[in-house]
Amino acid sequence: MANTVIFRVAVTTLVSGTLLATAACSGTTDDTAQAPEPAMSAAPTTQSTPTPVVETAYTATSVRVVGANGQASYDVLVPQIEGGDPAVSDEFDESMRAALQDQIDGWPADRFTLESTDRSAVVHIGSRVVSGLLVTSWNADPPGAHPTPLVATVVIDADDAQPITLERLFPDLQAGLNRLSQESALLLPDTAAGPDFVREGIEPKSENFANWVATPAGMEIHFTDYQVGPHAIGLIDVTVPWNRLTDVAAPGLVGVVSS
Helix, strand or coil, X not given: CHHXXXXXXXXXXXXXXXXXXXXXXXXXXXXXXXXXXXXXXXXXXXXXXXXXXXXXXXXXXXXXXXXXXXXXXXXXXXXXXXXXXXXXXXXXXXXXXXXXXXXXXXXXXXXXXXXECCCCEEEEECCCEEEEEEEEEEEECCCCCCCEEEEEEXXXXXXXXXXXXXXHHCCCHHHHHHHHHHHHHHHHHHCCXXXXXXXXXXXXXXXXXXXXXXXXXXXXXXXXXXXXXXXHHCCCEEEECHHXXXXXXXXXXXXXXXX
């Protein structure tokens, strides 16, 4: 790039000199005097520097985790992401694996197995947020009456590569929980839980709303088995639109979770 600049200065000087000489000749009375041939200026050259390509896209993938610890035997596909900011993908991947480990460690009294379900997924990859859902099938060993689904969720802020918890989302946690309880009461009657849903399952407590993911449509809350109804109805979820939460959510996070 330095050579190009010097070259341009040299050409300018030459052209300027030619213009001065031409002006002097134009003023002479000698008809035989001829103006010198204009100097040919070389076309300026430019050098383009390739723009670095910054990878910002994330791709949903999964990892198979297989093992046993003497009490639990597990074979589970865990949602993961690749690409983008390594700090974000690392935090998401580690948090999803930690969620599985919590499920493995959460049953100290019984032998059991954990298997994958088709509900586990990287639910949403937004411009500023990544959300994941892990649903495993817990079964007693030897098997009991029926398997029990276990639910866990992960939400990562792609701006700072940190988890978004209920406490972080709602500066006044109790106000946020109260709103989630109210909105869930309005939405649950239209689900398989029906109007006779279990009211205790949506009391304004952190444990009742711990499992949620961020989507553009709203805060998608996943209830655990038996939380709002009998096992037979399956797992239930509701989505509370963000515009119903903006007055209780942290202003700086509204744009993140809704992206």
